[in-house]
Every structure is written in structure tokens, then in C-alpha cells.
Amino acid sequence: MKIRGAPRKRSSFLARRHATVRQARRRAVSAPRLASTSPAALAIIAFTLALTAPQAKAAGEGVDELTRAALAAPADPLRGRAHYERHCARCHGAAAEGDDRRRIPVLAGQRFGYLVRQLAGFATAERESAAMHPVVAAKELRLPQTWSDVAAYLHGAAVPEHTRTGDGRQLGLGEATFRIECASCHHDDARGDDDGAVPSLRNQNYATLLSQMRRLSDIHRHEMAEPVAQLVHSLRSDEAQAVADYVSRMRDAAP
Numbered sequence: 001m002k003i004r005g006a007p008r009k010r011s012s013f014l015a016r017r018h019a020t021v022r023q024a025r026r027r028a029v030s031a032p033r034l035a036s037t038s039p040a041a042l043a044i045i046a047f048t049l050a051l052t053a054p055q056a057k058a059a060g061e062g063v064d065e066l067t068r069a070a071l072a073a074p075a076d077p078l079r080g081r082a083h084y085e086r087h088c089a090r091c092h093g094a095a096a097e098g099d100d101r102r103r104i105p106v107l108a109g110q111r112f113g114y115l116v117r118q119l120a121g122f123a124t125a126e127r128e129s130a131a132m133h134p135v136v137a138a139k140e141l142r143l144p145q146t147w148s149d150v151a152a153y154l155h156g157a158a159v160p161e162h163t164r165t166g167d168g169r170q171l172g173l174g175e176a177t178f179r180i181e182c183a184s185c186h187h188d189d190a191r192g193d194d195d196g197a198v199p200s201l202r203n204q205n206y207a208t209l210l211s212q213m214r215r216l217s218d219i220h221r222h223e224m225a226e227p228v229a230q231l232v233h234s235l236r237s238d239e240a241q242a243v244a245d246y247v248s249r250m251r252d253a254a255p
Helices: 013-027 039-055 060-072 077-087 112-123 132-136 144-156 171-181 206-217 226-234 237-247
Strands: none
Touching: 060 112, 060 144, 077 144, 112 132, 112 144, 171 237, 206 226, 206 237
């Protein structure tokens, strides 16, 4: 998407911010690739999670291990759909289309690895969410196998035909800011990364994107690398709105 209307000349501070986000990406803990894990090991990990999740808030390494277990489990999208419909659809929508009015994100078409890691983070309370923690308290949603199943279903779900966008008045500023500040991690087409550490931003509603950026700016996502939160915090209000508007117009499912 090429949009005319470049913003005013940016200061050298942007170059420093750009370098910061690259450093943050290198330091970020990515979801590991598939590894061989026996069913017995999966059972032990799941049992351990059920016992220790309340005390696991700061256990980033524990989330990594649980993520590996989930990624190693053979995913069943049909079973994942059943779990999703039972536990998630009332908020995220029957088709995982999200709810712009309540700032609930679209999940359809999201990266498989990213979805798995976020479910692991919610289940261990590493990722804060007053709305999600009661949901993942359900016994079946505390199992790495379930995370794999749900993530497989959502990754393959059809993305919504339409998402809400902004007013379109500062798309040039949004494109320039996104390319300078965000594309090094999220890529020019906002598809995210292959390992799942960086989410796809496509197919999201404008208000939801802006809300998540503001939460990052306030460093409410404590599992996020601090330099990333600082970078978002450094954006002016018009820059953040312009980026959200620009990205809300990006379409298609993540590969």
C-alpha cells in the first residue's frame, strides 16, 4: 500500500528510536520452533502448570517451556473450534472477528505461534488481563494441547471482510511512521514474524489498534520488552492515530 502525503521532516531522534526497536527485537524471547516432546512430558508439564500457575507471574522461562510443549503438540483445529466456541466466542465473536466497540481484537488469521504464546502468558498470568484470566482459569484452557488446538483453529479462520478504519486524513504520516518505527519487526505488510514473537497487525480495527498502542505506551503489557513500550510512548498522539489508521487498512491473512 503506497499512500501519498509524506509527513514533515523527522528529527535524528527517529533514527535512535529505530535502532532501539531493532535491539528490542533481538532481545525479545521468541516462541521456539517445533520440538519433539513426548505425550508423557506434555502431561507432566500440564499437571505442573495446573499446580503452579498462580505463582508463575514472573516465570518467563516457564512460559517458554509451556510454549514449546504447546507447539510440539499435534494441533487439532476442529477441537480448537469447539474450545473457542465454548470459552471465547462470547467476547471475540462467533467468527473471531473481535469487537471494535469494546476494543477486543480480531483473532481470525493471527499468527499460530503468537496465539500459542499469548495463551501461555494468560494462563500463567505473565500477561495481564482482568478479562482473560477468569476465562483461562477453566481446566481445559490450562493445557498446552488446548492452546495448540485453539491457535490452529484461529490461524486458519477466515479474516473479517471489513474492519473499521480511521478518518483517513493522515495516512501519509501513518505510513511513514509505521515504516520507520514498526516495519523492522512487523514487516512492511504488518504480517508479523515467522516464529510468532511478533503478531500480525493486519485485519484489525482502528480503535483496537490504537487502544493496544496506548496500553503499550503505559507499559501495561509487562511481558513486552521495555524498549518497545518506550518507543510507542515516544510517539506523538497524531502519529499513533495515523499509524493505527494506516494499519487498519491492511488486509489478508498472515502466512
